[in-house]
Amino acid sequence: MRRSHLLATAACATLACAPLVANAQFAPAGSGGSPTSTVPGPGNGNSFEPTENAPSATSRFSGPSPYAPQAPGVNAANLPDIGSMDPNEVPQMAPQQSASPASGDWAAYGHDDSQMRYSPLSEITPQNADQLKVAFVYHTGSYPRPGQVNKWAAETTPIKVGDGLYMCSAQNDIMKLDPATGKEIWRHNINEKYESIPYTAACKGVTYFTSSQVPEGQPCHNRILEGTLDMRLIAVDAATGNLCEGFGNGGQVNLMQGLGESVPGFVSMTTPPPIVNGVAVVNHEVLDGQRRWAPSGVIRGYDAESGKFLWAWDVNRPDDHSQPTGNNHYSRGTPNSWAAMTGDNALGLVYVPTGNSASDYYSALRSEAENKVSSAVVALDVKTGAPRWVFQTVHKDVWDYDIGSQATLMDMPGPDGQPVPALIMPTKRGQTFVLDRRDGKPILPVEERPAPSPGVIPGDPRSPTQPWSTGFPALRVPDLKETDMWGMSPLDQLFCRIKFRRANYTGEFTPPSVDKPWIEYPGYNGGSDWGSMSYDPQSGILIANWNITPMYDQLVTRKKADQLGLMPIDDPNYKPGGGGAEGNGAMDGTPYGIVVTPFWDQYTGMMCNRPPYGMITAIDMKHGQKVLWQHPLGTARANGPWGLPTGLPWEIGTPNNGGSVVTAGGLVFIGAATDNQIRAIDEHTGKVVWSAVLPGGGQANPMTYEANGHQYVAIMAGGHHFMMTPVSDQLVVYALPDHKG
């Protein structure tokens, strides 16, 4: 092959085409010697103790020991520690707006406590949607300044309660807008530093809470809670935007407390904390791919009235729900949860969609306890912080199939005709699990099917089976074949066919490999990602948008990782943008680093697989989960080879991020696709009845509300750095023409 490679290079140089030799991520790592010597033996697989020869000898910087006491991480606002409180003393929660919002309101991230993303508004219909016009635009003021790496993807969904539209900027400033005009009523700047931005500057939303302790009419009776990128839990008065003095320390709680060593951007909050029976539940993202002993993925409960600490769920300290004292800290490297959680006041549970233990692509150093709860839905009792049930969607996940979606609560018909309280859990795998939320048992059948096992990484066997939701349409296409490779011409198609054949691929759950790349389909962008699903409880129609974006992954030896300059974020030599989450990672503390790229032709920037790359599907939940309609989502207008917009209206189906809204008017509103459009789709037929070009990428969940008797549709056109859509700081709000603000 060497000779032909040389020829290929020569031929390619003349052709100015992609050198075929660059098909692999890089040269095979085999020459670097077998990694066996540095891999912990199988006996260590169940232990989360770092081994003596924890193979990071060659890396430049060793992270803190997971057991030694550690100085706490950066405390962004220099807040004193927060005290604890007995969860039994949490005052009875006042009735909340999010429990039963006024018909024109959108009181929580997913509209209401059920997170159905369904609005009973019906002024805008398939018949008149084509008249929608911009009513107003609001600028949040958060976008990359000169010299700053673009890490922006605001992903914000405002909430609307009464006379206010409440939202946050990508860097967590909180605003109240007039819902009819977009005029800023107040703005609370929190002065977040650029350094605090992790993988993405995102603030998915804020939480509206009504106090039972502060009387009506007094400041902070109604308050807005927000978790921030720099790990603060902030409460401000909904009427004025002033900090709630009675909450935490002057309105803020330092969420770095107990997390041990960290640097800004390593851990961050991007989702609105749900408040369940008076308990504000807080999760946080831990930057993927950095090191095995990254800060803990602990889930915590705080009193929504006082901000006092109530409980922690620390996977590796299952019986200890207290907060660590002194320089002690929560168990490091445990699975984090970055998706929006869903509260359930009736059952006293919070449904936590979990991710993976730190170092996504290597599992030999994970504890049994971690293995039981990663990439799962965990129902935590908000009184204690103890799990009541766990449903796992991937066993021993080494594919970054952490759950990005928020669970949606709904009722399913039970065997005796009585409704069963259910939750719908979409996953990146495109397997959607429908569970009884009382006990986590599947309502639609789930089968454990054989999966490729044990794989090739010494001491890190894969699970022999994986769960499949067989009673629900799979949101994926069949396993890839060589003939699925695409391109503009036979030349780039040939390139992709070679790339396909050079990689390991045995379908879903192809185990990680070091000697050559492996193809991961579904990819880590889904299936379903954080956009979640919307559900119309009247029609029983569930709307799901999803991706067909395979990834090209390869483990690299530590030596190779060092050569590639893969360093964890807390390494003094770490370069921002030089390998963070959702890409190459050092995975320090494990024998390997990880190289991840989309499965694409890196010279044209086009995906290797044939289109579509993104789909939208309507599923009838009342009649056997039948697919009512399904079509590609997103046109080629802003996409093309070398990132050039083609301007073509061809509905090719683009990758998408961000979810949908469904309304009683019979419409689905969705941005999400990388064509930077928002569209209205007839819920029953799938026909696109209106679309408009946004000033930036529409990678955010839209929402709809009523003000002055008229319906508005809002979407944050914040763009998304990874989706390569233009960033803007504009919230764009549409209405029918007579009702311009």
Place this chain on the structure above:
Amino acid sequence: MPNTYGNRTLTEWLTLVLGVVIILVGLFFVIGGADLAMLGGSVYYVLCGILLVASGVFMVMGRTLGAFLYLGALGYTWIWSLWEVGLSPVDLLPRDFGPTLLGILVALTIPVLRRMETRRTLRGAV
């Protein structure tokens, strides 16, 4: 062939350039296609590449056979792609769109190549 490259018209130059392009595409097909075939993939590319290289060489030599070889390769390409993906336009696009465009250009060179051949024959006869 002392005079083959003398007094060329513009169309003859363009034909020559087209021939060179086809040789390069053919080489890419042969080399990449051999790689792919050895990896267990489709053998179409290496076979088609051989036809394309031959086609390009004959075109550069001013032989009409070059154009017909290309059209033959194009026919092979269409038959193969219909066999591989059927009548799916999205899948036929990468396989046939570019080659067919190139085929139209090649067809346009047939009169040019004929003229070149005739001239050469005449010269040879003198």
